[in-house]
Amino acid sequence: MQQQVTPASTDPFAPFGGYEQELRAMVTDMAPRLFAVVQEYGERQDARIAAWGLAFRDHVEVVGCGGAYHLNLASTDSAARLFVRPQTRSRILWLDEAA
Template identity: 50%
Template sequence: MAHPHTWTSAPPAPDLLIPDPADLQPLCGREEFTALLRDIVTDTAPRLFAVVQEYGDRVDGRVAAWGMAFEDHVDVISVEGHRRARAASPEQALRAYRLGARVVPHLMWP
């Protein structure tokens, strides 16, 4: 029985979009390059924050979600994993976690 997929020797689609670096020289040695990448990671890492919900006036509370604040937006995921959202700012993300007048959300930065 013939396989339903046709296999070709064509390069993968991303390789058609990305220039071949084979003729380019490395920027530096492996250790220095690793340090450069580490600096990029440090400079662009999002800030972690929690959305906590306060029930009543200090009656109870819980962590409702965790978020990552990037330079131009935030991504938030509920602790149950059922709600994911993107917002312009951490403060804007709080709106989804207010439940009437009795449950008030707050931001907390670890």
């Protein structure tokens, strides 16, 4: 019968505070925030999600809902401005704040 090797027994950093724990902390700290670019029609009459985005520390990535484009922009404000149309307004809604 073969013996199972646990991840902790193969972790060379385990005696020094746990490599896995530090790696997970780094990933959590550096994770981008998810947002939607929402277009609103009229005064709270109707709305649609025009695009989804990831906000990194130094830029944002935006993908249109139809998949026709992928944008690399400086900020979420830039993303919102790109989706303003006549008789609509555009704004950013953060997924972690939607709940």
